Amino acid sequence: MINNFDQFSIGLTGGIGCGKTTIANLFAEQGASIVDTDIIAHQLTAINGLAIPAICEQFGANFLTTAGAMDRQKMREYVFAHPTEKKRLEAILHPMIKQESFNLAQKSNQNYVIFVVPLLLESNILKPHMSRILVIDCPETLQIQRVMNRNGWSEQQVRAVMQTQVSRETRLAAADDIITNEDEIHTNAQNLKQQVSRLHSAYMVLANANMKK
Numbered sequence: 001m002i003n004n005f006d007q008f009s010i011g012l013t014g015g016i017g018c019g020k021t022t023i024a025n026l027f028a029e030q031g032a033s034i035v036d037t038d039i040i041a042h043q044l045t046a047i048n049g050l051a052i053p054a055i056c057e058q059f060g061a062n063f064l065t066t067a068g069a070m071d072r073q074k075m076r077e078y079v080f081a082h083p084t085e086k087k088r089l090e091a092i093l094h095p096m097i098k099q100e101s102f103n104l105a106q107k108s109n110q111n112y113v114i115f116v117v118p119l120l121l122e123s124n125i126l127k128p129h130m131s132r133i134l135v136i137d138c139p140e141t142l143q144i145q146r147v148m149n150r151n152g153w154s155e156q157q158v159r160a161v162m163q164t165q166v167s168r169e170t171r172l173a174a175a176d177d178i179i180t181n182e183d184e185i186h187t188n189a190q191n192l193k194q195q196v197s198r199l200h201s202a203y204m205v206l207a208n209a210n211m212k213k
């Protein structure tokens with residue numbers, strides 16, 4: 001069995017730089033259990049990661065660093081230019097990410113779990129298992145600015161990644177719940193914290209009702 005389907009599961013998603021990690025951290029402060037699929041993907045492709053043998057076999061050792069991790073930069077550029085190769089990499093990683101996500105979720109002692117999944121709506125690997133979809137939203141201009149500041153990227157680079165993700169409208173249309181992450185967290189966190197706290201309480205109630213079913 002890979003998943004306890006009775007577990008109340010929230011799929012937290014949003015476009016690049018919308019603030020998924022920032023908001024997930026606020027949920028964690030409230031005591032929520034977080035499973036971050038980005039962290040899992042990093043671990044799988046780090047030195048001694050579970051995905052390294054298959055990556056080496058299928059793509060060759062030249063896609064590994066000398067230390068034995070996946071060369072993330074090289075692989076990112078390669079699959080960006082070769083969509084079929086991207087599918088091959090995903091065929092290795094996605095089942096492992098799914099399995100590891102469920103393994104971690106089952107260790108949770110909370111009554112609901114938040115799965116942070118950047119491409120929840122694009123890939124469909126975890127979406128069917130989610131009880132609700134929580135979208136972290138902000139205006140595109142803010143999204144671009146944040147990623148430019150954080151990654152030192154050009155606007156064009158950020159827009160190129162955004163092109164590979166569903167549109168803001170599609171994401172909002174798929175949402176059961178939305179957190180608007182527009183306010184500057186360091187000077188004006190109150191609104192954000194309220195949105196998180198309200199949803200955390202609602203999820204606890206829903207999860208309890210789910211357990212009694």
Ligand code: ATP
Binds near residue numbers: 015017018023
């Ligand atoms: P990615 O899709 O790239 O993983 P993400 O959606 O997880 O990104 P974060 O990493 O949480 O987004 O945020 C992107 C950047 O914007 C970070 O540098 C973060 O500190 C900053 N940021 C996010 N939300 C806010 C906010 N409300 N106020 C100030 N800075 C913010």
